[in-house]
Amino acid sequence: MGWKETCAVDERMRFVLAIEAGDEPVAAVCRRFGVSRKSGYKWLERYRSEGLAGLADRSRAPRHHACAVSAEAIERCLSVRRAHPTWGPLKVRAFLVRQAPALVWPAASTIGALFDREGLTVKRRLRRRVPPGAPFGACASANDTWCMDFKGWFVTGDGTRCEPWTLQDAHSRYLLRCQALPRTDGAHVWPVLEAAFREFGLPLRLRSDNGAPFASGGAGGLSRLSIKIMIKIIKAGVTPERIRPGKPQQNGRLERLHLTLLQDTASPPAGTLRDQLERFRAFRRTYNEERPHQALADATPAEHFAASPRRRVGVLREPEYPAADAVRRVRSNGEIKWGGRLVYVNEALAGEPVGLFEDEDGRVEVIFGPVLLGVITPGDDRLKRPKRCGLVDDAARRPQSPQPPQSQQ
Known part of the structure; x- marks a missing residue:
C-alpha cells in the first residue's frame, strides 16, 4: 500500500470540517491535529470570512520597506x-x-x-593583471607635470580623418586641450601648446612619449622634426620629460583619459568633423566641471586645478648653464669643437648653445638645457647616446641651472 500524500491546505480543510461537525470541542480537535487553539481559531476565522482561499499561505514579506528607494x-x-x-x-x-x-x-x-x-550595464571582459606604471614622483600639485599625446586617428562618418591631441595636468586630471590637428608634427602642435601656456601659465615639466613629433633616434632623442617643438619648450622654461619606449603605463593617466574620450565621443564617431569637434568641446566641459573623479575623492578636476604663477608672455630664452660648464654653439653641420676635435652632436641644434661638463674621469656630458644629449669619452670623437634618452635626472650630480623667472617679460 502506497503512502498517501497530503498538503497543508487539505489538513486545514479537514480541521475546519471537524470543527463545523460539532462532534468534539475545539480544544480536542486542535490536540488531534497538533495545533494550538490560537492557530485553530485563526484558520477557522479565515475560512468563515474568505472560504477555501482563506486556508492558503500568505506572503510574509513586509508591505512597507523603511529603506526603499523612491x-x-x-x-x-x-x-x-x-x-x-x-x-x-x-x-x-x-x-x-x-x-x-x-x-x-x-x-x-x-x-x-x-x-x-534596466539593462544599462555592459559586461566587460576580465583583464589580466597589469603591473603598475611608473609613479609621478614630484607631481604633488597642479602644474608640476603636464602630459600630452595624440590619441590615435579615426574616421568620421563623412570619411574625414580626425587626429585628436590632448594636454592634461597630471595632478588634477584637468583637461587643458582636446583638439583635432591636421598633422602630427611640431608645426601644428606648438601653436596649440603655446596657447595653453598663455592661458594657464607654464608647468615645471611636460611629459610625452618617444614618438613623433616629441622625440626620435637622434642625440638626446632630438631630430629636425622634434627639435622644432622641443627647443621652444625648453626655451620657454619647461623641462621635457619622456616615457621609456614601449611603456605607455608611465603616462597612464593620459592613456586612461583617451579611453574615456573614445567611449564618450567616438563610439561611433560623429557624422562630420565639425560635429566631432563639438563633441570634443562638450566632453572637455563635462570632464573638467561635472564628472566626479574617484582619485580626487569624487571631486571634479576643475576643483583641484589653478593656473600656474609662472606666466608665459611670448619670450623664448636660450638655456642657461652653470658656471662650471663650457658652452659651445653648434655649427651648421651639427658639430662642436672640443679638445681640438670636431664632435658631431645634432644638425637639428645648429646655432644653439650646448653645455659641456667634464668629470674627474675625463668624461664630458653634453646637454641642451635640461636634456642630456650624450657623453664624450676620453680618446673618442663621437657622442655616445645615454641609455635613457637623455633626461636631466641622469645629470643630477651636476650643479643645477637657475630656475626661470616667475614671469617672463
Missing part, C-alpha cells in the same frame, strides 16, 4: 546613466550627491543593481 531617486539615477553611459554606479552616485547633498541617495551597489535590472 521612484524619484530611481528616475534621477537612470537619467544620469542614460546621459553618461560610461559612468559607473560610484560616479553616478557621487554626481547626484554633489547635485543634491540634502537628499538620501541609495548605495552604489543598489544603483548598480538598478542598472542591471
